Amino acid sequence: MAKIELTRSVFLKNAVKSRYPQLVVFFVMLIGYIFAILAGLIGTPVGSHNFSIVFVWIAWWAILILVAVPFFGRGWCAVCPIPLPGEWLQRGAILAPPYKKPKWLNLRVPKMFRNIWLQNISFLLLALFSSVLLTTPNITGIVLAVMLFAAIGLSTIFKRRTFCRYLCPVGGFIGIYSQTAPIELRIKEKQVCATCKGKPCYNGSSAGYGCPWDVFPGGLTKNTYCGLCMECIRTCPHDNIAVNIRPFSTDLAKPSTRMDEAFKAFIMLGSAMIYAGVLLGPWGALKDAAYNVGTDAWFIYAVAFVSMIFIVLPGLFTLGILQTKSNKPLKQRFTSLSTALIPLGLMFWVAFSLSFVLTNASYIMAALSDPLGLGWNLLGTATATWQPMPTTFLAPAQTLALVGGMIWSACTTQKAAQEVKVSPIPVIVYSFVVTLFMLWLLV
């Protein structure tokens, strides 16, 4: 299946080039985000009836993991409000570049941090406290506010979208999973970029700003770090940048060789399995351990969590790939083959999320009517009682997601294994085993 260039449509191209449609979306998102912070801080402490919990961890999460990431890659990043206030300050304007640019520090992020390890750590921090975070409105409000102010602060010190690229816990996994998505932003012809003077797509011009994601669009071969902000489409003087529809997981044909990305895959795989067991399983002791932060039980849980992700899962994986002989270095085999865990992890998260979203989606209508728990009834649905959506098709859907993810992962393994000239069997067996475990936990 060939690529379909979406920006060939004049309507779509103009919609993307113009700053106004995007601004309208930004406005709605930013207002919603700020409202969510306030709801978390001053609304009812009962999570299931507070707008911040319901709209962040049920509605937004559902749309993110079930729609935005699988189908639009970094599509959420394209509309996320977190970087906006900082970026507007940094740029000195909301729309096109101003005559005078304000003087901020504009430092380059030090090389040691120019990877996704900070994102791995920030995600893990949230994951370790997830039981508390997902159920306590004021904690969610505080975390949302911290992210917003961190982004603003970083934008006044460093260039471009430093929070998004190097710190955001969500961006870490959206990035690696976006490699599976059927949408991409790429240049049309290489020669055009070779002869382009000034590279305004990266450095900015009077038409727009340099890539906020610190990506050189001319060199984009994978979705991982492109936030679909469309700025380069506005600045490119040669109309050489396009948004295309393409087959799923095209980027996975070029496996990564980065350890930070490989470990991100393990972090996501492991946390999906742990969440499925702790949050959705019938074992009360695990839930207590996960929730009671600071107790001995929680420390044991935290150590087990981190061990699972950094020792057990990668360790078994490495043992598996050591079984086959190869002349390629272990690190290269490890990072390439861990690409197979990307579609697997994505489908693990889809299967896990389907369960708690379908169970708790009914809170959304009530939270819309009475977001702060003050007794409002804006849409007449404030008194709606909790009612899970029919669960008869949940098990088949989860099976489809998990088995489908495993097949997808196996196909990815074969391609990656060819690149490093090893047998794909150990990784396929690994995927099979973890899928069985996930099936047992969820179905």
Next chain:
Amino acid sequence: MRSHFSLLLFAIAGLVVAFAPLPTPPVTHQERTFRIDARQFAYSPSELQVNVGDTVILQLMSNDVVHGLYVDGYDLSIEADPGQTTTLTFVANKSGSFRFRCNVTCGATHPFMIGKLTVGIDQWLYRSVGLAGLAIMAVIVSKKQKA
């Protein structure tokens, strides 16, 4: 052609594994009574096993605050205050694995207060394991054919 043929075989096998009705061995129907203690935020016992067609009696006893018990798939629920055991009686005519959960907000991690009721065998689990196994074999076979 060979690879297409074997893929087709696997696809048919997959459909069989997923949808073929399993024979139900005749089992005498019993009346099963379970006393379930509910506390923040777990049930005890939290995993129940009955046969298809059994009459299931669940006696919900709350140990601290008002809790509920809602059975997925059967869409039945009860709630109990501490000191007032409530009983839910139903016939387990649907087989499979059903989560039961608290449907009365009982504190912070209420949405994760979950138990598991298995009626007969958890068909979907076996089917999905079977499908996963078939899928692995299909992948390995098609790889060998391509080589």
Next chain:
Amino acid sequence: MRRAEFVSRFLILVGIALAIGVPILFWSRTPLIHVSMAEAGGWSPSTFKAKAGEPLELRLTSDDVVHGFAVGQMEMEGVDVLPGKVTDITLTFEKPGTYTFFCTRWCGVNHWRMRGTIEVSGLNPNPELVAIPLYVKLGINIDAPHEAPLVPGTKPSAGSGQQLAGDFEISRFSNPDFYRANSPYQAFESMNPTGLSDSEKWDMVSYIWQSNTTPAALASGKKLYAQNCAACHGEKGAGNGVFAEDLAEASESSTQTMSRSGEMSRQTPADFTDPSRMLGASPALLQGKILRGGMGTGMPMWGSIFTEQQIWDLAAYLYSFQFEYEK
């Protein structure tokens, strides 16, 4: 600055201001009574003022679990206060005074401590004096041990007692003055001259006890027991309710439960199925215990919550753990 830029900045700033300001405005203008478990603060606020004859509007929301609201001494059905939802209650008090409101859905071992007061002001031409409880009038020491020296071998049957009673004159027993002031054992003793076997006498005592109450009263007592007592005293009265262990552990650290020998003792909720304690207790004693509570134990004082009739109904029901009443 270009006009588009100016308009965008203006709209964004207005939007942010509204997103922050509107929730805060509404929140600060919505006076809600926040209700949480006693350990987390209980009723907040917990005292209200009202004027006699004028409606008092209360808006309650629970911050954690299911609670309920009712005003004591009014036989008011509890109104549920649900987590995250707002319940509106309007009360109108005719008489001035201090009213106690309380939580009506069990919310932990300290549920009964969730109480507050409503001060209703106004002119009161005929202030009611609190009635002196019967146990005080009779001089009963409700903290003294009250074991019955003799107990029946099997559960006495009121039905058999009724059949026996046909041959005897029991009108002196079947009146509230006798019934309330005497324990079943005392009734048993005062039957000594009649020449019946012990178990027959106990049957008659159980019939006398039943005749001093009505099915409606027993039903009311049963409901009160289930809603207020069973969580500690057990659904079958055996002192083994879901909170019995918690109470025993709490009492181990309380100096009020030291026995006379100076040792720490474990105070568990009373066992109403224990014949020697129950049969040695008169209704007046039971009323006293219920009214006054346990002085440092986990037994609540119900004086401001139950009406006098409710307490007699409850006491009558408690004896049904000892006697086989006819349905």
